Amino acid sequence: MNDLVLQTDRLTKRYGRILAVDRLSLEVPRGHVFGLLGPNGSGKTTTMGMLLGLVRPTSGSLSLLGSGTRHAEALHRVGAIVESPSFYPYLSGRANLTYFQGISGGGSRREVDDLLERVGLADRADDRFGAYSLGMKQRLGLAYTLLGDPELLLLDEPTNGMDPAGMAEIRDLIRSLGTDGRTVLLSSHLLYEVEQVCDSVAILSYGKLIAQGAVADLLRLEEQVRLRTSNDAKAVEILAGLEWVEEVETRDDGLIVTVAHERSSELTASLSKSKVYVTEITPLQLSLEQYFLDVTGEKGARAE
Amino acid sequence: MITDVLKLTKWEWNKLRRRRMPWILLAIAIVISQISFWGGYAFYRSGVMLDQASFATSETQNGQTVEITMTCRDIEAGTLPPEIENLSEQRRGQVLEDIARFEAEACQTPIEARRDLREALVLPYSIGLSLGLVSSLGAILVVILASSTIGIEYGLGTLRTTLAKGIGRSQFIVSKALLLALLSAAALLVVSISIAISSTIAALTLGDAAVAADSGAWLEVAIVYGKTLYGLIPYIALAMFFAVLTSSSGVGTAIVLGYYFAERIVVALLFNFDWFRKVADFILGRAVDGWISSEGGLSIELGASAGELPDALHGFLVMLGYIVILGAFTFWLFQRRDIAGAKGD
Structure with missing residues (x-):
């Protein structure tokens, strides 16, 4: 069980009469790029929210990086972006990264520069976030998730709003992140994307897990x-x-x-x-x- | 935990200082305090308060009518109208008696008030006076700042981005409260410094010493500073509570400012009812006014509360109650709530 970085057991979230996530049991092994696939409204983002402690589960349990009850501590080793990337529009891309680096334990200026370079934002790093296109915002979001060199990345629709070349570039980057020991949980409604990038996949529909396994096996x-x-x-x-x-x-x-x-x-x-x-x-x-x-x-x- | 909160507070400031809004609010506080100071200075210089009452008498001397008029300004200056020299000794004595009566009945109060005003324009009293005058404005500004500081995180969706980095919810909300309290303290300090500069300039034009000789006055001013600051804390708590409750900067601000003004109107309307008087002293605005207006030598009539204000201790305890209850509700609500994405507010 030690090689599981993420585990949920009958995780459930109910909003009044709406069952957003229904007894979801997931197991994500270390070093994999794991896809969470489902149409809009299938419960992917709610699941991500519960994993990050943003949404309180109605019932069930989850474990992040073997955290057990020390969920908040485990989050320091996780990089995540949920829904569209949200940053401060009056700060530059670089200042946003520096801020989040600062509040989450610090790091060097070099790390920020390297990440901006890695996601292809070095040239626009000093522009205000508010002036970025959606694709650039997604790139900054990806750089943000990589701050502090996390063990686990939770990426919710990371290529949303990108042009085809940008999507291909980011998919390659995600793929490469999965090969250097990190685990990536990629939520997407794009089947092609999941098929191309992920080793394993869980398919959600109306909050229920309807299939899970290696893509090739499925x-x-x-x-x-x-x-x-x-x-x-x-x-x-x-x-x-x-x-x-x-x-x-x-x-x-x-x-x-x-x-x-x-x-x-x-x-x-x-x-x-x-x-x-x-x-x-x-x-x-x-x-x-x-x-x-x-x-x-x-x-x-x-x-x- | 404390180290984490302090670190987060530092970063929060680092972020907030790049917004225009806190600087605009500070500029408003400085401008209003300067207007009130220089308004007081102009009022003093004009001496209009000494012209409101006048003494006039008409005497017949050697077949000619002699008109004698005086105001409190002449009394303060110690000058008598030259016409008085034309009167007989007996009439002069009678008129001087009338003038002495006029001075006692009509001029003593405005002359003393003017003397107090002159004193209030000199350091350190000038700081105390200005802090008292801007305390109501400060409450409004601090509500806007607090609502915006919390609400913007919901509106932009950055609350998710922050908490997803493993920042604890309690750490986050405590650091926001601490930052707002520190910013309020700093803003009051900046306003005080700006008044000190103006006060020094005013003293030069008035020919006074720039600083009053009474060293105890500085302690009084420090107490006024502390009281004014404490008077802002319940409004920070109120604004934070509604910003978290409504997950919005705009709605939170509107509710708290609406409450702030409605409370004063309701107090003014209902204060004549006995049943209302029993509960009125537990209303936040009256508690704050009671607390701030009890400043001894630097007392200020706020004019916003009807009737006799509660005493300082009562005001202190009621405010503490608001701070604790609102703080606890905010904390509880913030811990329990699911955090949604950007609301665009």
Whole structure:
């Protein structure tokens, strides 16, 4: 259990009749880039807020960096930005970083300069935050999270409002942060972003955790294969009768069969028993987007 | 904990000093105190208070009518109208008696008041007088500063950014309160220094010594300073409470200033009712006025409270009650509340 940097146990937040987060149990291992994926209103930001002590859980427990009850102490080793980055508009980017560096334990001027350089804000560091574009604000937010070289980063929609080049740059940076021993919890509604950056993912819908695991494993849970056979019409008939085949779709280029990953090898045998021969079988990579739509569509019922 | 609070307070000041608002409020306090000082100076120089009562008599001497007029200004200057020399010895004696009566009945009070005013324009009394005069204004300014200092963190969403760095909520709110108290003390000091400079200049033009010889007066002024500062603390507590309750600078300021003025109107309207008099001394404004106006030699009639004000000890205890209760509620509320994102206020 020591390699878990973040753990929640049936974490729940209720606002009156609205259940924002419903018995969420998460485990985030050290050194991973972990994605918290879900559509708007799925409870990602509320979860982040609870992790940071900004929102009081209605019930359940959480542990940050093995903190147990010493949550406030653990926060000194966490860098986080929740929702859009909020800084003082009358201070420059550099002065904002210096202020937050000062109140959270201090550090050198060099650290601030390096971070501004790292997020690509060195040239505009002395401009007032109020004059920054949304993308620049996001960059400053990222620099803020890295103050004090934290062990755990909680990033809520960090590429929001950035141009495509900036998004790619920040994704690379997040990816690199995950490889040098830090743990990153990335909350996003952008499937592409999570798929590209994260090792593991938890999918939330209406406050409920509906899937959690390594991205590669989740995508392997269901597999689609394209089949070309000696008799497609008969093959459809046979496959539709197999209870472990989820779906069969006829396309111009063959049959698209959705089947559990571990049983895809049985397709050929089942068809050959009925004298239908497979001339070509090609595994199709399921995208996280397809997976996400599948699981939220089937399992994302509102808790109330 | 104390070290952390002091460190955070230092950084809070480092941040706050870059805003225009505290400097504007300080400038307002200085300007108003200077206006009140130089207004008093001009009033003294004009001597209009000595012209409000006059003595006039008409005498017939050698078939001619002699008009004799005097004001308290002439009495203070010790000059008699030259026409009096034309009167017979007997009539002159009668007129001088009338003038002496006029002096006793009509001039003693304005002459003494003018003498007091002259004394109040000299250091250190000038500082005490100005602090007393700006205490009501100070309460308004401190409400604006306190509401803004807390409310802006909600409005900009920087409260989240700060607390997410592991800053404890109690540490945060205590450092804000400490900063506001220190800033109030510093602002009163700056106002005092500005008055001291003006007072020195005024003394030169009046031909007085720049500083009164009475060394005990400095102690009195120090007491006035402390009392004025303590009189601001309940308003800081009130403003912080409403800023946290409403999570807003603007709404918090409006509520507290609304209360500040409404309280005075209500007191003035209801003070004639016996039942109200029983509770009136527990109203914050009257407690503060009672506390501040009991300044001995430097007493000031604030004119904002009806009837007899509560005594200083009562005022002190009522204010302490407000500070403790509002402080506790603010602390409790701030600890319990979820912190939302930027509100844009």
